[in-house]
Amino acid sequence: MTHSHYYDREDLAKFGEIGEHKPELAEKFFDYYGAVFEDGALTAREKALIALGVAHAIQCPYCIDSYSKDCLRKGADLDQMTEAVHVAAALRGGASLVHGIQMRNRAQKLSM
Amino acid sequence: MTEPAFETMRARRLPLAEPATQLSKLRALDLQKQMGEALDEAGLMPLRPTKIDTFQINVGKLCNQTCRHCHVDAGPDRREVMTRETMQQCIDALAKTEIPIVDITGGAPELNPDFRWLVEQCRALGRHVINRCNLTILLTPSHADLPEFFAQHDVEVVCSLPHYARLSTDRQRGGGVFEKSIRALARLNEVGYGSGAPGRRLVLVTNPVGAFLPGDQAALEREWKRELDRRHGVRFDALYCITNMPISRYLEWLVESDNLLEYQRELVGAFNPMAAANVMCRSMVSVSWDGGLYDCDFNQMLELPVRPAMHVSDFDLAALEARSIVVDQHCFGCTAGAGSSCGGSTG
Numbered sequence: 001m002t003h004s005h006y007y008d009r010e011d012l013a014k015f016g017e018i019g020e021h022k023p024e025l026a027e028k029f030f031d032y033y034g035a036v037f038e039d040g041a042l043t044a045r046e047k048a049l050i051a052l053g054v055a056h057a058i059q060c061p062y063c064i065d066s067y068s069k070d071c072l073r074k075g076a077d078l079d080q081m082t083e084a085v086h087v088a089a090a091l092r093g094g095a096s097l098v099h100g101i102q103m104r105n106r107a108q109k110l111s112m
Numbered sequence: 113m114t115e116p117a118f119e120t121m122r123a124r125r126l127p128l129a130e131p132a133t134q135l136s137k138l139r140a141l142d143l144q145k146q147m148g149e150a151l152d153e154a155g156l157m158p159l160r161p162t163k164i165d166t167f168q169i170n171v172g173k174l175c176n177q178t179c180r181h182c183h184v185d186a187g188p189d190r191r192e193v194m195t196r197e198t199m200q201q202c203i204d205a206l207a208k209t210e211i212p213i214v215d216i217t218g219g220a221p222e223l224n225p226d227f228r229w230l231v232e233q234c235r236a237l238g239r240h241v242i243n244r245c246n247l248t249i250l251l252t253p254s255h256a257d258l259p260e261f262f263a264q265h266d267v268e269v270v271c272s273l274p275h276y277a278r279l280s281t282d283r284q285r286g287g288g289v290f291e292k293s294i295r296a297l298a299r300l301n302e303v304g305y306g307s308g309a310p311g312r313r314l315v316l317v318t319n320p321v322g323a324f325l326p327g328d329q330a331a332l333e334r335e336w337k338r339e340l341d342r343r344h345g346v347r348f349d350a351l352y353c354i355t356n357m358p359i360s361r362y363l364e365w366l367v368e369s370d371n372l373l374e375y376q377r378e379l380v381g382a383f384n385p386m387a388a389a390n391v392m393c394r395s396m397v398s399v400s401w402d403g404g405l406y407d408c409d410f411n412q413m414l415e416l417p418v419r420p421a422m423h424v425s426d427f428d429l430a431a432l433e434a435r436s437i438v439v440d441q442h443c444f445g446c447t448a449g450a451g452s453s454c455g456g457s458t459g
Contacts, residue, residue, distance in 0.1 A: 044331060072320065073327040075335050077280045 120187035154385035158436035166396035205427030266311030323371035326353035352456030387451025390458035
């Protein structure tokens with residue numbers, strides 16, 4: 001099926017179909033994925049909030065859909081979820097801004 | 113995000129206030145399967161009771177709150193309130209049995225003028241009494257001594273608090289409810305509730321504030337305990353996660369927010385045979401304000417009585433334990449994921 005746009009929310013539910021080819025790789029990935037999000041040194045809820053922040057940093061609409069719901073289910077509220085998104089925004093903004101030092105270094109080297 | 117409606121569906125004269133309309137709406141959805149099929153595949157049809165250990169009494173639909181997700185469509189305008197005569201019939205029925213638990217619900221049960229009398233009668237029969245409390249009622253002047261009354265009668269108090277933060281709680285239950293709920297919990301703590309003492313069991317109930325299933329009950333309980341203590345110095349004994357049932361005002365919200373089909377499909381997709389085997393209707397009977405008997409409080413609100421119909425004045429435990437439980441599409445709310453009951457997760 002072709003779409004007139006790149007992203008379709010129905011595709012999220014089809015994620016598992018990626019294993020129709022090279023199932024051994026998909027199995028390793030999904031096993032690993034599941035293990036990553038279990039309670040550990042961090043709680044599953046903390047990991048869901050990290051995932052929500054990362055989802056915004058990598059701007060993945062599937063991940064944003066998925067982890068918005070997952071965070072709510074795990075008891076996070078909109079204040080907490082918004083803070084997670086601000087962490088991503090701060091990192092992304094900071095990553096751009098800190099490169100300004102490289103700009104300054106280069107400019108100072110080239111300038112009289 | 114809209115504020116909670118401050119009138120019941122009944123007061124707004126919505127067609128969806130009618131149970132038959134709600135059932136039609138659910139039955140018309142294009143779902144993966146029907147409840148009967150799912151139970152059949154799990155080897156559970158017809159659904160039979162196990163042993164009835166809970167006698168749930170809904171003493172009326174009158175409530176001082178109008179929560180958005182209420183499956184009763186309860187509110188200040190409702191006039192359906194159980195009479196002392198019907199309560200006496202409940203006591204007579206109980207006395208003929210050894211059913212150990214009486215679970216009193218509403219509405220706000222405490223608004224029934226004979227609420228305290230009912231509790232005293234049930235305790236005199238030696239039964240464990242659970243009261244389902246909305247917390248804010250404990251701050252009204254005529255009910256301010258209820259914490260002491262509960263403690264005096266060893267009543268287990270099960271309270272609704274959807275979240276430990278104000279935002280989500282007020283969105284579901286109305287502006288200002290969170291702050292009042294915390295004050296009410298502090299009052300219950302003052303008289304000994306929430307510290308693990310026998311006869312002082314304090315349980316919180318959370319329903320998801322939106323169109324999603326509840327998370328892991330044990331993990332949420334740890335989080336709720338830590339945060340309520342840290343933020344407000346409030347203690348409690350257990351947290352129950354209850355899935356929102358797609359009926360009444362929660363159904364209205366699902367329809368308005370265009371979440372109904374997706375939510376119901378999620379419930380069906382999450383059907384869990386283990387949870388289905390442990391559904392609460394297998395071990396309880398539910399009495400309505402006018403004495404009618406139902407398989408559960410949800411069937412009561414959908415006006416689906418036990419089959420064959422029975423009034424509490426003709427209470428026959430053997431016949432009830434031999435009945436088939438009435439199921440329909442809303443029942444996916446109790447069988448999804450970790451399961452859901454008046455006592456939280458079941459799976």
